[in-house]
Amino acid sequence: AQKVTQAQTEISVVEKEDVTLDCVYETRDTTYYLFWYKQPPSGELVFLIRRNSFDEQNEISGRYSWNFQKSTSSFNFTITASQVVDSAVYFCALRHRYNFNKFYFGSGTKLNVKP
Amino acid sequence: DAGVTQSPTHLIKTxxxxxxxxxxxxxxxxxxxxxxxxxxxxxxxxxxxxxEEERQRGNFPDRFSGHQFPNYSSELNVNALLLGDSALYLCASSSGTGGQETQYFGPGTRLLVL
Known part of the structure; x- marks a missing residue:
């Protein structure tokens, strides 16, 4: 069975603080993909990153960084020097390689960045 | 290049x-x-x-049906609406079904069932 858990329902930080959003997943598949999406109040899910299960290199993109650890089935997302525009709901998702684009989403973490 | 578009943006039904x-x-x-x-x-x-074919289905009843047209656009139909059908309905598109593609989402349709 596929499952994604985002234990943090809501996080509040002050601008310029660093914040880490946790994601833990479950799967019996050996090949899979992990994703992070951002959902602003407008509702549209914005793609942030995709990682393959066989590539455990961490990735940095500007203020965003991702830490993928297969040993603990985690794919955590860190925002450095947070900004008010980062306020949104963030979703972690899992997809099996051959599962025709069927995503399993976590319940999301709402990030509030206060000025 | 237009992204994924959805209509209507909001809908109220009984x-x-x-x-x-x-x-x-x-x-x-x-x-x-x-x-x-x-x-x-x-x-x-x-x-x-x-x-133009349904390739995979999640755990939703037959009240939920769909269609895809030759131009790749799609419709989602929901019959006999229930209060619990109130939700944001998101459409996502990708290229092919090989599994490596990234899905891009539209802004969604907010459905309220009264």
Whole structure:
């Protein structure tokens, strides 16, 4: 069975603080993909990153960084020097390689960045 | 390059009615997936269309049906609406079904069932 858990329902930080959003997943598949999406109040899910299960290199993109650890089935997302525009709901998702684009989403973490 | 578009943006219906939601995929994409996102929850997969056929389905009743047209656009139909069908309905498009593609989501249709 596929499952994604985002234990943090809501996080509040002050601008310029660093914040880490946790994601833990479950799967019996050996090949899979992990994703992070951002959902602003407008509702549209914005793609942030995709990682393959066989590539455990961490990735940095500007203020965003991702830490993928297969040993603990985690794919955590860190925002450095947070900004008010980062306020949104963030979703972690899992997809099996051959599962025709069927995503399993976590319940999301709402990030509030206060000025 | 237009992204994924959906219509209408908002919709109010009453129990027992039927509703049709529409989606146009991103240019170059031929696969459309539909998701239901209840308030405070992550999106739940409804079904996926490719080559005008339903390729995969999530755990949703037959009241939920769909269609894909030759131009790759898609419709989601929900019959006999229930209060619990109130949600944000998201459409996502991608290219092919090989599994490596990234899905791009539209802004969604907010459905309220009274």
């Amino acid at each position: 129990r027992g009615q039927q509703v049709t939601l529409r989606c146009s995929p991103k240019s170059g994409h031929d696969t459309v997936s539909w998701y239901q996102q209840a308030l405070g929850q992550g999106p739940q997969f409804i079904f996926q269309y490719y080559e």
